[in-house]
Amino acid sequence: QSASEEEEEEEQGKYTVFGFISLQINFCSICIKRLHLYDSSLLMLILKLGYFPRHNHNSAEFILLFLSTGALKWKDGLQQKASEAFLRQQEADPNLRKLVYGPVVEAENGAGEEEELGGLFRVSRPQNSKKVQANAFDCSRFHPDTSHNWDLEEMLNSIRDCFVTGKWEEGQDAA
Amino acid sequence: MASHGLAYDGCNFFRQRLVLSTLSGKRVKIKNIRSKDDDPGLRDFEASFIRLLDKVTNGSRIEINQTGTVLFYQPGLLSGGPVEHDCNTQRSIGYYLEALLMLAPFMKTPLRATLKGVTNDPLDPTVDLLKSTALPLMKTFGIDGEGFDLKVVKRGMAPGGGGEVVFTCPVRRTIRPVQLTDPGKIKRIRGVAYSVRVSPQMANRLVESTRSILNKFIPDIYIYTDHMKGANSGKSPGFGLTLVAETLNGSFLSAEMSSTPQGQGGPILPEDLGRNCAKMLLEEVYRGGCVDSSNQSLALLLMTLGQQDVSKVLLGPLSPYTIEFLRHIKDFFQTMFKIEVQKPSEDERKGGDKVLMTCVGVGYSNINKTIK
Numbered sequence: 001q002s003a004s005e006e007e008e009e010e011e012q013g014k015y016t017v018f019g020f021i022s023l024q025i026n027f028c029s030i031c032i033k034r035l036h037l038y039d040s041s042l043l044m045l046i047l048k049l050g051y052f053p054r055h056n057h058n059s060a061e062f063i064l065l066f067l068s069t070g071a072l073k074w075k076d077g078l079q080q081k082a083s084e085a086f087l088r089q090q091e092a093d094p095n096l097r098k099l100v101y102g103p104v105v106e107a108e109n110g111a112g113e114e115e116e117l118g119g120l121f122r123v124s125r126p127q128n129s130k131k132v133q134a135n136a137f138d139c140s141r142f143h144p145d146t147s148h149n150w151d152l153e154e155m156l157n158s159i160r161d162c163f164v165t166g167k168w169e170e171g172q173d174a175a
Numbered sequence: 176m177a178s179h180g181l182a183y184d185g186c187n188f189f190r191q192r193l194v195l196s197t198l199s200g201k202r203v204k205i206k207n208i209r210s211k212d213d214d215p216g217l218r219d220f221e222a223s224f225i226r227l228l229d230k231v232t233n234g235s236r237i238e239i240n241q242t243g244t245v246l247f248y249q250p251g252l253l254s255g256g257p258v259e260h261d262c263n264t265q266r267s268i269g270y271y272l273e274a275l276l277m278l279a280p281f282m283k284t285p286l287r288a289t290l291k292g293v294t295n296d297p298l299d300p301t302v303d304l305l306k307s308t309a310l311p312l313m314k315t316f317g318i319d320g321e322g323f324d325l326k327v328v329k330r331g332m333a334p335g336g337g338g339e340v341v342f343t344c345p346v347r348r349t350i351r352p353v354q355l356t357d358p359g360k361i362k363r364i365r366g367v368a369y370s371v372r373v374s375p376q377m378a379n380r381l382v383e384s385t386r387s388i389l390n391k392f393i394p395d396i397y398i399y400t401d402h403m404k405g406a407n408s409g410k411s412p413g414f415g416l417t418l419v420a421e422t423l424n425g426s427f428l429s430a431e432m433s434s435t436p437q438g439q440g441g442p443i444l445p446e447d448l449g450r451n452c453a454k455m456l457l458e459e460v461y462r463g464g465c466v467d468s469s470n471q472s473l474a475l476l477l478m479t480l481g482q483q484d485v486s487k488v489l490l491g492p493l494s495p496y497t498i499e500f501l502r503h504i505k506d507f508f509q510t511m512f513k514i515e516v517q518k519p520s521e522d523e524r525k526g527g528d529k530v531l532m533t534c535v536g537v538g539y540s541n542i543n544k545t546i547k
Contacts, residue, residue, distance in 0.1 A: 096514040096530065100493070100501050134185025135209050139298060140273060142468035142494030148461065150454040156391065159460050161524040163392045164360045164423070 180204060181506055188499050189221055190274045191472070193228060195507040197235075197250040197278060198480070198539075205246045216243025220270065223263035227271055230258045231278060231286065253543045255282025255346065262292030264336040269299035272325075272342065276309050277476055279344035280318045283543040287343045294331050294338035295369070295415050297433045300469045302327055302340050303367050303417040308427045309470050315425070316477045317351035318344070330371050330403045333436040335410030348541050350477050352484040355465035356531065359424035364389055364456070366398035366419060368449075372412035375402040377445045381416050384449030389418075389456070411437050416449060418456045426465040430455035461526035462491030472500040479510045481536030489517070490530045508537050 148155055160166040181201055183192055186208045196203040209215050217225075217239065225246075229235055234251030262271050268290045279286045295301040306325040314323070322343045331338025366385070368378040378400035389396055398418070403409075415433035422428075432452040434443055459467055466474040471490055475497065478486040493501075504510055513533040519525045 096493075096516060097511075100498050100514060101505060101511060134187055134207065135212070136185075136187045138187050138189050139270075140300065140469055140472065140494070140496045141298070142471075142496065144455055144458040148458060150388075150457050155461075156457070158524055159457060159526045160392070162361055162460050162463065162526060164362050165393055166360065166524065168360075 182206065185209075186217070186221065188496075188503065190224065190270070191500055191503050193225075193248055194274050194277050195476075195503050196248055197228065197232060197253065198281060198476075199507040200250055201507055202247070202249040204248075206244070208244045208246065210244045217246065218265065220263040220265040223261075224271060224274070227258075227260045227262070227275070230260060231255060231275070231282070231288075233283075253278060253282045255279070255284045255286040255543075257287045257289075259289045260291070262290050264293050264334060267293040267296040267299045267301060267333065268338065268340055269296075269301050269305060272302060272305055272340070273300065273309075273473075275342060276305065276313065276344075276473060279342070280313070280347045280350070281480075281539075281541045281543060282344075282346050283545060285322060285343065285345050287341070289339065289341050291336075291339045292331065293333045293336040294327060294329075294340060294409070295413065295433050296333035296436060301415070301417060301431060301433065302338075303369070304419075304429050304431050304469065307365070307367075307417065307419045308429045308467055309473055311425065311427055312466060312470050312474060313477070315353055315355065316481070317349075318347055318477075320345050329407045329409060330369060330401075331409030332371055332411040332413030332415075332433070334438065337409035337411075346541060346544050348544055350481045350536070350539065352481040352486040352536055353478070353488065354486070355424075355426065355474075355488045357424055358426045358463065358465045358489065359422040361393065361420045361422050361428075361460065363395040363397075364393060364418060364420050366396075367401050367417045368398050368414070369401040369403070369416075370414035371403050371408040373414055375400070377414045378402055380445040381414065381449040381452075384446040385416065385418065385453045388450055388453035413437070414445060414448075416452045418452055420456060420460060424465070428456070428459045428463070428467045429469070430459050459491075463526045464491040464529055465489045467491075468494050468497075471497040475500060475504065475512070475532065475534075478512075478532070478534050479504050479508055479537060480539040483536055483538040485533060485535055487531065487533050490532055492527065493530060510534055510537055 150156070180203065181192075181196070182204045184205070184207045186205070189205070192203050192205060195201075208217055225237055225239075225248075229237065231253060232251040233254040236247075236249040236251070238247040239245070260271070262268050271290060271292075275286070275288060275290075279288075295303070302325065306327070310323065310325060313319070322345050324341075324343050326341045327338070328341060329337065329339040366382075368381040368385075370377040370381075382398045382400060385398060386396055398416075413434045413436065415431065417431040418429060420428045430452055432448050432455065434445075434448060435441065462468060465488055468491060471494060474488050474490075478488060490497075501512060504512075511534070513531075515531040515533070517529040517531055519528070
């Protein structure tokens with residue numbers, strides 16, 4: 001299988017692995033990118049059984065690594081994978097209070113290091129990262145998460161119980 | 176001096192700073208407004224906003240330097256009363272109204288603001304959205320009664336404008352603390368499909384395509400079609416859709432989309448717009464909470480200004496605008512919120528993580544209101 005074919009299949013979100021496992025897979029684009037960095041020679045799959053929102057795969061994440069020859073390699077380096085999953089979870093669940101009220105971390109690279117031309121003139125860059133933030137467009141709109149594809153049945157199912165037509169908790173009654 | 180004034184850099188979050196400054200009485204200085212831009216200084220819409228602020232207050236001191244890159248604002252008292260303002264058409268009336276909603280309950284006399292300009296554009300929350308979400312939200316905080324209304328008299332699409340809205344709001348001495356921790360299930364979806372200076376059929380096409388998606392969830396959907404004609408239709412053609420999901424406990428989640436303004440980018444089919452808007456409503460439902468994402472900061476402000484009691488509100492993920500608003504509330508009112516993440520349990524299908532915001536009100540009382 002050539003690389004371009006693999007990519008096409010990823011976009012479709014459908015995989016047929018060696019003809020006997022055929023699954024509808026909802027891919028997490030972030031994880032796929034991360035895994036490709038480890039070793040691009042391996043065909044890597046993240047099979048997420050069910051739907052796990054916001055890249056939160058701690059509870060059930062199955063990473064199956066198939067060699068191009070077809071050998072099952074998922075047992076290799078289990079400890080390392082577990083520790084990586086733990087760290088990823090730590091990153092994904094930040095302390096919101098610290099995030100909001102903590103010291104503002106702004107990328108200030110380029111603020112003091114203005115380029116010099118011939119040791120005499122300074123090149124004044126009109127926009128560096130901090131200034132962009134400070135002079136950005138003032139708007140209260142919260143743009144939707146583009147990774148959510150509302151054409152998929154999994155996404156639709158993830159909010160079913162928000163409606164009166166969904167499942168009700170015990171002790172509550174629709175009447 | 177230093178303890179009374181606050182200094183900021185840049186023009187972002189311009190309205191937040193001026194509104195909070197007006198409510199807290201702290202003077203504010205904003206420097207480096209687009210100072211490295213090719214076209215430095217305040218834009219016309221910001222100048223228009225300052226003029227509006229000047230109209231609703233009494234005794235404000237506003238100083239702007241020659242290039243417009245430094246603004247000094249010393250707030251006066253909020254006087255209210257009848258106000259008429261031509262809003263600059265670079266931004267829609269929603270931009271101005273968002274700030275006015277925050278200030279209106281704390282005026283000396285009930286505000287009656289007539290705002291003229293662009294009522295609907297794709298950038299800011301439109302007047303229809305604010306009417307159907309912000310007003311019910313403010314009612315839960317005890318701001319209601321007669322004369323609490325937002326009326327679209329004329330509709331004006333971007334870029335031409337020519338719309339007119341009338342906003343009236345009663346004054347309150349104190350704000351009631353709230354406990355909004357359970358949004359309840361969505362019982363119905365309402366909406367407005369509007370069209371001006373295009374075929375009235377556009378609105379019907381919007382409704383049809385929206386229903387095709389939302390009917391999978393709930394049958395109780397009604398979308399009003401609003402086609403304004405003649406003098407009430409403004410200067411530019413366009414159409415759009417505002418959707419609101421109402422829950423059993425009286426919270427409102429909303430989404431909206433407008434057609435691209437004339438002469439700015441390619442055209443959009445009403446069917447596509449309807450479908451995309453329905454998906455945006457689903458996204459908003461996924462985010463969830465008792466307050467929708469565009470009104471988070473209004474809710475947090477009213478919580479802060481409440482009586483000295485605990486207020487709790489469940490929100491969806493905090494928007495970047497809201498996060499900055501929380502920092503500004505800390506600067507102006509020294510109030511910090513308790514922020515807890517609530518993860519939905521495994522077997523529940525109720526969307527993403529929610530955030531529970533808790534704070535004790537500062538016991539703000541309206542010093543402008545006259546005692547009768």
